[in-house]
Each structure stands twice: as C-alpha cells, then as structure tokens.
Amino acid sequence: MTLLTRKRFYVWLGLYGMVAGVVVCVAPLIGSETLEWGRLWTEWGRGEWSRDLDILFALRAPRVVLAFLAGAGLALTGAVFQALLQNPLATPYTLGVAGGGSLGAVFWLYLPALVARVGWGRGQEWLESVRDGWGPFNGFQMCSMLFSAAVAWAIYRFSRRGGALSTAALLLSGVTLSLICSAAIMLIMYLSDPNDVMRITVWLMGGLDVTGWRGTLSVLPVLIPASLVLLAQAKALDQIALGEELAAGRGVAVDRLRRVCFFGGSLVTASVVAVTGPIGFVGLMAPHIVRRLTGPDHRLLLPCAFLGGGVFLVTCDTIARTAFSPAELPVGVITAMLGGPFFLYLLIRRPDLR
Amino acid sequence: MTLRADKITFAYGPTRPALRQVTIAMRPGELLGVIGPNGSGKSTLLRALAGLIACPDGCVCLDDAPLVSFGRKALARRIAFLPQNTEAAFEFTCEEIVALGRFPYLGGLGFLGGEDLAVVRRCMEQTDTLSLAGRPLGSLSGGERQRIWIASILAQSADHLLLDEPTSALDIQHQAEVFALLQTVSRQGNAVAVVAHDLNLAAQFCDRLALMSVGKIVCEGTPDEVMRLTNLAPVYGGNVAVATNPVTGGPLVVVLAAERLTTEPLP
C-alpha cells in the first residue's frame, strides 16, 4: 500500500527530520578550520568564550541556519507552484516575484550613484538614515521586498479573468514581468560604474555570506507563517492535480486556493531573495527528488520538500565554502552545477513532461 | 432525499444560454440517463446539479434547500461529480487516485483511517480495478483509467452521483459492466445521473431518460417513452430509425448513412 496512513507519514517525516538534524549539526563544524564537538564542549563547559565558539555561533551557525531556511522555503514554494501551475518545470522564480526582488536589490545598490547623478543634495543623508532599516530588515532588504510586493500585486491584477485567477494568465504575466525586471537590471548595470557592476553581479549569483544573526532572523517572521499556510494547503493541492472541476466537486475552493498559494509562495520567495539573492535550482530540484522518493502526494511531499530543500542547500553551501578553501564559490554555482545536469536528465528521461 | 433543478437558466457568456428553463429531478434508487447531441447542454446541466455553476434564474435544491446553503465539503459528501475529461498531473498511482475521493471526509493533516482504506478497497473491487492498484495512472489504457475515475467517485460515498460520459472510452463489455454497476449503486438507494451517447445502452439500463437539445430538455420519461422516432428524429436529424431489439425486446436505435453521402459519388 502506498496510501498515506498516519504511520507512513510519520516514518517518512522522521527520516527526513533525522537527516536534516544531522546535516544542520555537522555542517557548521566543517570549513576552512575544522571544529570538533568534543573541544567545543569542553570550552563551553569551562565557561570561556573561545575563538572556536565565536566562529561557530557568530559565523557558521547563522549561515547554516539561513541556508536551511532558504533551501526549505524555496523547495516548498517550488513544489506548491508546480502543483498550482500544473507544470513540473515551475520554480519559485517562475512567477516573477524574484525578478522584482532582484530589481529592488539592484536598484538599492545603484541608489547612491543615482542620487549623485541627479544631484539631490540631501539624498545621501536620507539614504544614510534608511540604510539601517526597520526591525529585523535593513534598507536593502526592504527595498527588495517592496519591489517584490509591487510585482506580485501587478501579476495578480493581470491574472484575474472574470473574477477568478487564471493559471495560464498567471504564468504568462509572471514570465513577462520577470523579463521586464531583468531588462531593467541590465539597464542599471549598463549605467553603473564597474565597481558597482561587480557588486551587482555577485549579488545576482546568490549567496549566503551573512555575518551575525540579523539577516538570518529577518527571514523568519515572513517565511515561517507563510510556509505554514502553504503546508496547510497540501490536501487541496492533491485534488487540484486532478483538474479544477473535479477538485471543485470535491469541495475545494479552487480560486481561494490559487490565491493563497500564489501569495504564500510569493511571500516566502520575496523574504528569501531579499537576503540571499536569487539562488537557483533548489526550488526546482528538491521537489523533484523528493517526489521520486515519497510519491506525488502533497500531504507528504510538502513537508518533506521543506526539510529536503534545507538539507540540499546546506550541503551545497558547505561544498561552496570548502571546495576551494579559503576562497569561496558562490553557492548558486554549486546548486546550478548539481541542478543543471539534473534538469537535463529530467528532460531526456521524461518526455511526457509538459 | 432528492436533488432537483427548478427552471434553471445558465449562459457561459453573452451568447445564447447553454441551459434554458431546465427542470429535472433525481430520485433515490433511480438511474437517470441524460442523452442528447454534442453541445446540447448535458455537461452544463451536470455542472449545475453539482453546484459548480451559479444559475441566476431558478434554483438547484438538495432536500428542498438550495445548494448554496450547504458548505462545500458537506455538499461533496452528498453529491459526487465526475467531469467529462479527467486527467491527473503528476504520477499518482491508481489507488492514490481512488483514495483522493475520500477528501471530503479527511480532517487535520489528511491521513486515511481504517474505514477510508476499507472504502477505497471496496470501490476498487466494485470496478474490477484492484489488480491495477499500484500502477501509475499514466500507464493504463483509456478504459482502465475511466474505471479508476469511477472508483474514485464511488469512494466519495455520496448519495447523489453525477457522471459525465463515464463510458466513452470503454469496450462493449466494460460499457455494459459500468452501466450495470451504476444500476447496482442506484438500487442501493442512491440517485445516479449519467450522460451517455450510446442510446441503446442507456435505454437498456436507465430507469428514466432525459433527452436534451439546444439547452432544453425536450423529452423525459421511461426509455420506451423517449426512444421514439418522433422524439429522436427532430433532435438527431432525420436519418435515425427506431426498431425493436430482437434480443431484449426494447427499443433499438439505428443510424442510417446520411442521404447526401449515399447519393453523391465519391470524388
């Protein structure tokens, strides 16, 4: 029996949870300088704040936790969008929100130059005053999320057909707005001086190099509630995979489900992209691998994709940090190097993909 | 215990309405056949009965209460609807598809309990699909797939079943089996409505037939009353003939080649 009973659910979830626990505990120990649990323990016990503990808690742990949260959120959103759009090639970035977030971030990096160019006297002062942002979010993140929100709202407005959200229109307007945002990013890069272009390029590759906990913690207030909302849609997403009419006949509020999934997924994506940049392929690969292991049932797929995506990104980031140590590769390179070939494999092995 | 539509009118757009002043009732224990040419509004009628489209005029009522007064899931426990063309995205296995029929009964995280599993098994037995349980739906033949969909509708355990062309891809043996199955289900006290294009099969198994044409029910009654040349000829065109089936003694509809085709020489 492959049917989802309570036992099957908890066995799989326990398995994923254990793997996730091990990976999250081991990853911070690996790096240019290997830490040892034993030594850390004794130092902790002695009550002294050693350099090792400092590396662990101030540098490695926030980064690993951020990697886990980002990977988990993106993989969950990827799985939800694949079900929402009934398209196995959908990713969290398909619907353009990440394009908006990237444009916002790039715009922020260009702002000082822009202020200087237009010669707005008090502009630099104003920029300094908002740089630190509000609450857990710094100015950079707020700018990115503002653009994400604007793009999400635009996509939503373009996709309403006779009062209901159309998935075809969602896909088309999302891809179009995404392209418009990339064009705008290109324009900004063209206008920027080489130093800024370098910074923009590096950011667009995606990366997890945070210092301290602020960046990591700033993801939480949006990502966790939005993820819980997405996870709660699992039962209904199974039904929508059988077609809109059948789902509606079973008692699914199809239009509401689409709205919740679109906005929930957009929130997760926006909050992650604002901190890490558009890290690619996690949102595509993780759901597919997990689906191969656990089957397509979303009640199991969604929580497992959440955990699996986190594990995947933590692993990729650990490779990125250590492969050419002390130099660091952008994590997007590693995810793409692993994800790209997998994508091609899917295309070759699964000609039935639409 | 009845589902009835009372003078409902519905239009998809500003064009001519797909349903015009349609009145029909489903009764427990009865198998109702909905017949009519393509585009006559059969699927639209089933959608209206399932509560999927809102009819501004008239009223669709379950137990004398309008459908809109029911909650979505409560309604799904009473009315099960199989749309005309149903496909599944992703590689669900057959038993998973059937088990998804239990949706209106699942709470919380949506695990299947012992009773759900028993219902799933029974529905697969009824539709002769138990041997397909572990296979991906995509690997089945068209007819096997249709039987899986019927099983998944049965798993919804509703007392009103609406099936839109559930036999369109089946061989004659399985067509008859599905109709016999629907007859059995109706005899257990359920109200079943089925859309079919095979008039003879519909006449043989259904208790009552409703003949639709251009958004109206033009004729309703027992198979013997409906299957008459005076009813069928205006709806399907002049080239149908009705005879007596030498085996069953019931009506037998025969389609003759259109005259134009027989008189004009082939190019």
Ligand SMILES: Nc1ncnc2c1ncn2[C@@H]1O[C@H](COP(=O)(O)OP(=O)(O)OP(=O)(O)O)[C@@H](O)[C@H]1O
């Ligand atoms: N989604 C839709 N949007 C617009 N018009 C529609 C839609 N669905 C059906 N129609 C129109 O409504 C009318 C009735 O369609 P319906 O699908 O109910 O016919 P049907 O009797 O089920 O036909 P068939 O035997 O081909 O399935 C047709 O003229 C059709 O063109």
Ligand SMILES: [Mg+2]
């Ligand atoms: Mg139809």
